[in-house]
Structure formats: structure tokens, C-alpha cells
Amino acid sequence: MNDSYHGGDPLYDLRHSTAHLMAQAVGELYPGVKYAIGPPIEDGFYYDFELPEPIREEDLPRIEDKMREIAARDLPIVREEMRRPEARAFEERADQPYKVALIDDLPEGEVISFYRQGDWIDLCRGPHVPSTGALKHYKLLHTAGAYWRGSEKNRMLTRVYGTAWPSKAELDAYLNRLEEAKARDHRKIGKELGLFVFAPESVGSGIPLFLPKGEMLRHVMESYVREVQTRYGYQHVWTGHLVREDLYKRSGHYDNYADVMFPPMRDEDANINYRLKPMNCPSHMTLYNHSGLRSYRDLPLRFAEFCTLYRYEKSGELNGLTRVRSLTQDDCHIFCTEDQIESEFKLALALIQEVLSRYGFQDYRVRLSLRGEEPGGKYVADDEKWSKATNALRSALDSTGVAYYEAAGEAAFYGPKADFMTNDVLGREWQISTIQVDFIQPARLGCKYIDEEGKERTPVVLHRAVTGTTERFLGVLIEHYGGDFPFWLAPQQIALIPIADRHQAYANEVCTALRAAGFRAEVDSRNEKMAKRIRENELQKVPVQLILGDRDIENGTVSIRRRGAGDLGAKSLEDAIAYFREQAAS
RNA sequence: GCCUCUGUGGCGCAGUGGUAGCGCAACGGUUUUGUAAACCGUUGGUCCUCGGUUCGAAUCCGAGCGGAGGCCCCA
Numbered sequence: 001m002n003d004s005y006h007g008g009d010p011l012y013d014l015r016h017s018t019a020h021l022m023a024q025a026v027g028e029l030y031p032g033v034k035y036a037i038g039p040p041i042e043d044g045f046y047y048d049f050e051l052p053e054p055i056r057e058e059d060l061p062r063i064e065d066k067m068r069e070i071a072a073r074d075l076p077i078v079r080e081e082m083r084r085p086e087a088r089a090f091e092e093r094a095d096q097p098y099k100v101a102l103i104d105d106l107p108e109g110e111v112i113s114f115y116r117q118g119d120w121i122d123l124c125r126g127p128h129v130p131s132t133g134a135l136k137h138y139k140l141l142h143t144a145g146a147y148w149r150g151s152e153k154n155r156m157l158t159r160v161y162g163t164a165w166p167s168k169a170e171l172d173a174y175l176n177r178l179e180e181a182k183a184r185d186h187r188k189i190g191k192e193l194g195l196f197v198f199a200p201e202s203v204g205s206g207i208p209l210f211l212p213k214g215e216m217l218r219h220v221m222e223s224y225v226r227e228v229q230t231r232y233g234y235q236h237v238w239t240g241h242l243v244r245e246d247l248y249k250r251s252g253h254y255d256n257y258a259d260v261m262f263p264p265m266r267d268e269d270a271n272i273n274y275r276l277k278p279m280n281c282p283s284h285m286t287l288y289n290h291s292g293l294r295s296y297r298d299l300p301l302r303f304a305e306f307c308t309l310y311r312y313e314k315s316g317e318l319n320g321l322t323r324v325r326s327l328t329q330d331d332c333h334i335f336c337t338e339d340q341i342e343s344e345f346k347l348a349l350a351l352i353q354e355v356l357s358r359y360g361f362q363d364y365r366v367r368l369s370l371r372g373e374e375p376g377g378k379y380v381a382d383d384e385k386w387s388k389a390t391n392a393l394r395s396a397l398d399s400t401g402v403a404y405y406e407a408a409g410e411a412a413f414y415g416p417k418a419d420f421m422t423n424d425v426l427g428r429e430w431q432i433s434t435i436q437v438d439f440i441q442p443a444r445l446g447c448k449y450i451d452e453e454g455k456e457r458t459p460v461v462l463h464r465a466v467t468g469t470t471e472r473f474l475g476v477l478i479e480h481y482g483g484d485f486p487f488w489l490a491p492q493q494i495a496l497i498p499i500a501d502r503h504q505a506y507a508n509e510v511c512t513a514l515r516a517a518g519f520r521a522e523v524d525s526r527n528e529k530m531a532k533r534i535r536e537n538e539l540q541k542v543p544v545q546l547i548l549g550d551r552d553i554e555n556g557t558v559s560i561r562r563r564g565a566g567d568l569g570a571k572s573l574e575d576a577i578a579y580f581r582e583q584a585a586s
Numbered sequence: 587g588c589c590u591c592u593g594u595g596g597c598g599c600a601g602u603g604g605u606a607g608c609g610c611a612a613c614g615g616u617u618u619u620g621u622a623a624a625c626c627g628u629u630g631g632u633c634c635u636c637g638g639u640u641c642g643a644a645u646c647c648g649a650g651c652g653g654a655g656g657c658c659c660c661a
Contacts, residue, residue: 046656054589054590055590056590056591057590057591057655141655142590142591142655142656143589143590143591143655143656144589144590144655144656144657145588145589145590145656145657146589146656146657146658147588147589147657147658150657150658151657151658152587152588152657152658152659153658156588156589156657157589157657158589158590159589159656159657161655161656191597192597198652198653200634200651200652200653259659260659260660309661311660311661313659313660314587314588314658314659315587316587316588316589316656316657316658316659317587317658317659317660319654322661323659323660323661324661327661329661431660431661432661434661465661467661468661469661471661472661473661497620497621499618499619499620499621500618500619501618501619502618503618527617527618528619528623528624529617529618529619529623529624530618530619530620530621531619531620531621531622531623531624532622532623532624533622534621534622535621535622535623536622536623537622538622539622545621547620547621548620549619549620550620551620552620559620559621561621566621567620567621
């Protein structure tokens with residue numbers, strides 16, 4: 001939800017009214033405050049203020065106390081209406097420049113509504129709860145800076161976020177959910193499980209350094225997607241990390257993407273600038289162009305690549321693994337005819353569905369991102385091609401019956417796209433997969449194929465990523481699983497615990513057999529009590545532990561402890577391997 | 587980049603003006619163990635950096651760098 005919210009949902013009305021309550025409290029505590037906007041949002045609300053002095057996090061309880069005091073007055077919340085000139089004059093007298101600006105922006109119409117509670121009044125479309133006494137279960141969460149009207153050219157205001165719920169139980173449940181999310185933070189778990197580190201040496205920490213277990217996760221994830229892609233008829237290619245800058249001038253990226261490219265590297269002798277590759281598309285199209293003349297019989301042609309790209313993200317944008325400067329896309333470019341767009345889209349959809357389901361993401365929604373209203377701007381102008389591409393996507397989505405919604409102004413400069421949003425176990429939404437139609441770049445870079453009538457034509461390109469980037473997806477996965485990865489994905493699948501030194505040789509022997517069978521196993525031979533090693537391997541979330549002692553040597557067995565299920569008892573090595581194969585498949 | 591907050595041994599933390607402490611880890615030793623923490627001992631910190639205030643700074647102030655939450659962006 002955003003400030004385009006028009007009311008009607010009781011939960012949102014409650015949050016909207018709580019935002020007003022907070023604004024009134026802030027007004028009483030900070031005379032001279034200027035109010036901007038205060039909408040309800042997913043799970044809560046915020047209000048933007050311009051303040052004579054900053055609000056700090058430790059001031060929030062004081063504001064909450066004042067809110068409770070105002071709520072206890074049980075002030076009726078009353079709608080009032082003014083004609084536009086009176087409303088404008090009213091806010092000018094009140095020295096509320098942001099409200100004046102909002103009024104000037106409202107669509108033509110004579111009547112403008114305000115909501116009053118006691119002696120406090122705010123420009124607002126409403127609706128609201130009947131009285132401040134109805135507001136009981138809320139909490140202010142944190143403060144943040146936010147630009148007026150969301151533009152970095154404007155003044156930065158102080159935004160206070162809060163949450164509000166109809167009952168104490170729901171409020172507590174929500175606060176618990178926040179705590180749980182904090183405990184699952186991938187940066188925290190990544191450190192605890194020894195997956196990756198951020199070193200100050202790695203340029204503003206936009207470059208994660210992966211430890212052996214983290215690299216194993218990357219490897220397993222990439223191998224899996226590679227296997228699926230091969231099965232779906234994709235071909236994997238490799239185009240490296242450096243690209244001549246003139247390619248990006250021809251593709252259009254130089255004009256549209258320059259701010260996220262690292263500065264050029266210069267070859268003075270040859271008078272050539274090179275760039276670290278920020279995207280694969282132009283490279284794949286170059287590969288297409290220089291690997292023989294293509295006919296319609298060669299299409300669709302699907303070039304996939306796992307390559308690390310480099311983007312010069314602003315320092316304040318960096319965030320753990322979910323926003324980095326070196327990112328590895330599971331990228332693919334599908335060269336096809338216009339007639340093949342729909343079937344290729346469906347094939348990609350099936351692939352995405354299979355992969356997301358393997359990772360335990362049950363359902364997803366699609367956001368169809370289209371060109372904005374205004375012609376020109378960042379979008380390459382060619383109305384016919386835009387509408388053709390847009391219709392192809394709509395048609396493919398309609399025929400597959402996937403739920404989707406449209407977002408104007410969110411498209412890439414070269415065409416519309418479909419982004420796949422999914423929710424993790426905590427209900428948070430993530431954008432992962434994407435499919436983008438491109439009628440522009442193939443033409444710019446001179447991609448051709450010969451059609452049935454022997455004529456040269458320009459192929460359509462679908463840009464497609466399944467997991468998006470390995471880094472971000474891993475971050476999402478860590479939080480999704482809380483670090484407790486399924487057996488097939490776990491960087492270490494099996495820990496072998498020899499009870500005493502004399503069991504060491506047997507443990508090594510079993511470990512060798514398990515590795516030969518394709519499992520990721522390690523012997524924990526530290527001189528610690530068995531129970532301590534079990535505890536630590538549990539905390540490291542190793543899915544299976546094999547306890548090996550005198551009884552096992554005597555009977556030729558292994559004693560299996562499965563994380564989550566406990567002691568499964570002794571099995572022969574063959575039975576154990578069969579059990580692990582079963583675990584790896586599920 | 588912008589706003590607010592923040593920075594103490596490998597990790598998690600305590601210490602608010604009188605030149606640093608705890609737990610875990612690491613290391614040495616004892617122990618040889620059957621399903622979530624054996625015992626004893628020992629290392630290890632120019633308290634992010636630079637500058638200032640002060641007789642004296644981990645502690646106060648300023649700048650820089652890093653981190654967190656947001657904003658603008660975005661895979």
C-alpha cells in the first residue's frame with residue numbers, strides 16, 4: 001500500500017488513524033512541526049515530518065506515551081469539508097507548506113476533506129475510525145530519513161514507522177514475527193554457519209567473500225539450475241568479465257546504465273576502453289552474431305550463463321547478500337521469432353515453477369511491468385513494438401492462468417517484463433525470477449535470422465533469470481530456511497562422530513565410502529566429548545550425524561541421527577546410503 | 587549519495603573522564619567418552635582511524651572509514 005490508498009479496509013483505516021494519532025502527539029511534543037504525508041502501509045503506517053529538531057529512536061516511547069494520553073481523551077474523529085481556496089488558505093495560515101503543495105496537487109473539485117480530533121486537524125481523504133479511543137494496540141518501531149515526494153532533489157524529512165493491530169494478540173504476534181526475522185537475518189546466519197564474510201578491504205563491503213561452505217552452497221545451487229536448464233533445452237555459454245565499451249554504446253546501455261557501470265579501464269595503445277560487464281545481454285547477442293548465420297530452423301536458441309557481473313551501486317544501497325557490487329546472474333537470452341514468444345514464455349514459466357518449488361517456495365505472483373504513461377523518457381520509443389511485446393506477455397500470462405498485476409512505469413528501457421514475486425516462510429515478499437521481452441537490443445546490435453521465405457529478420461530476445469542472482473537468492477534462501485537447509489542443498493550433509501579415538505579409522509573408512517557415493521561428509525575428530533560434538537553439529541545445522549562406536553564396528557553399522565527427527569538407530573552402510581539418496585531426492 | 591543510529595580481543599557482550607574485563611573460540615595439558623556444552627591452565631585488545639578538549643579520553647567534540655534501519659535506486 002502507498003499514499004494512493006483510498007480507504008475502506010478496516011485494518012488500513014485503523015493504521016491510518018493511528019498515523020494521525022502519532023502526528024497529533026508529535027505536534028504536541030514538537031511545536032512548529034510541519035506535516036507531510038502519513039499513509040497506512042503493509043503491517044503498519046508511517047508519517048513524514050519536518051521537525052525543528054530530529055526525533056531519535058529513544059524519543060519514541062515518549063511519543064507513544066503522548067499517543068496513549070490522547071487516545072484516552074477518546075476524541076471523536078470528525079470529517080470536515082472546505083472549499084479548495086479556503087482549504088489552501090487554512091493550511092497557509094497554519095504554516096503547513098507540504099499540505100499546501102498536496103492541495104495544489106489534488107484533482108479539480110470543489111470540496112476538500114479534513115479530519116479533526118480535538119483541536120488537531122489534518123488534510124485527509126479518510127476514512128478513519130470513529131474516535132481516538134478505538135486506537136489501543138500499536139507500537140512505534142523506528143525512524144528513518146525520507147525525501148519529500150520520494151525525490152532525492154527534495155528536502156529529507158523524518159519518517160516515523162509504526163505498527164497497529166486490532167488486538168493485543170495480533171500486535172504481539174507481529175512483534176514476534178519481527179524478532180524471528182531478525183534471528184533469521186542472513187548476515188547473522190552467514191557468520192554463524194561460516195558461509196561468507198564481508199571484509200573492509202572489499203570496497204565498501206559490496207563484495208562478499210565466500211568461505212568453503214558458502215561456496216559449496218553456490219556450487220550446488222548453480223549445478224542444480226544448470227541441470228534443469230540443460231533438461232529444458234538451454235545451452236550454456238561463457239563470455240567473460242571484460243567488454244569493450246563501444247558495445248554498450250551500440251546496445252543503448254551506455255546511455256541508460258552508465259551510472260551503475262564501474263569506470264572504464266583504458267588501453268592507451270589500442271585506444272580502447274573496457275568495462276567490467278554489468279549485464280550479459282550485449283555479449284550474448286555478439287556471440288549470436290558471430291557464430292554463423294542463423295535460420296528460423298535454429299530458433300529458439302537459448303544461451304545461458306552463470307557469470308559474475310559488476311555494478312557500481314551507491315554505498316547506501318548495499319545490503320548483505322541482497323544488494324552487492326559483484327553479482328552472479330543465472331542469466332539466459334532466448335533468441336526466437338515473434339510467434340515463439342508465447343511458447344517460450346510458457347517454457348520459462350514451467351522451468352521457474354519447477355525450480356521455485358524445489359526450493360520450497362510454494363506460490364508466486366507475477367508483476368507485469370509496463371512502460372509509463374509519458375512517451376519518451378528512459379524508454380526507447382517505438383510504440384508498435386512496445387504494444388506488440390506487451391500483448392505477447394499478457395497473452396502468455398492469460399493462457400497459463402498465473403495471477404498477475406500490471407505496474408506502469410516499471411519496465412526496462414528496452415521492453416516490458418514479468419517479475420516473479422514469492423513469499424518466504426515469514427510471509428515477506430521477494431522478487432526472484434524475471435522474464436523480459438526485448439524488441440530493441442537485437443535490432444540495435446544487428447541480430448538476424450533467415451525466415452522461411454529466405455528474408456532477413458530480427459529475432460526477438462527474451463531475457464530470463466530463474467533465481468535472479470546467486471548472491472541475493474542465497475540470502476533469501478538462508479532466511480527462508482533459517483540456515484536449516486534441506487539435505488540436498490546443505491553444504492555439509494553428514495557429520496561423522498567417532499565416539500573415541502579407537503573409532504577414528506572406522507569413521508574415516510565410512511566417510512570415504514560416503515564421499516564415493518557422492519555425499520558431502522566430514523569426520524569430526526576433535527578431542528571433545530561426543531555430546532559436545534553432536535551439539536555443535538546440530539548448531540551448525542548439519543542434516544545428518546553418524547555416531548560411530550564399538551557396537552557399530554562390531555556389527556558393521558552406522559548410527560544415524562537425523563536433524564529434526566533425532567536418533568534413527570543403527571543401519572548397515574548400504575541401507576544408510578539408500579536412506580541418504582532418498583533424503584537428497586526430497 | 588542522503589537522513590538517523592552505531593563501531594571495545596576471532597565471535598557475542600560489560601565497562602560514561604583516572605591508561606580495559608566476562609563468556610565462547612583458539613592454544614597447552616588431563617580425559618577416551620553411545621545421542622545437545624568434561625576439567626585445569628595459557629595466549630590474545632595502540633577500545634575503527636586521524637585531529638581536538640582535558641592534568642588525564644574507550645568514555646566528551648569534529649572529520650574520515652566501516653556497519654545498521656530507511657529514502658532514492660535495484661537482481
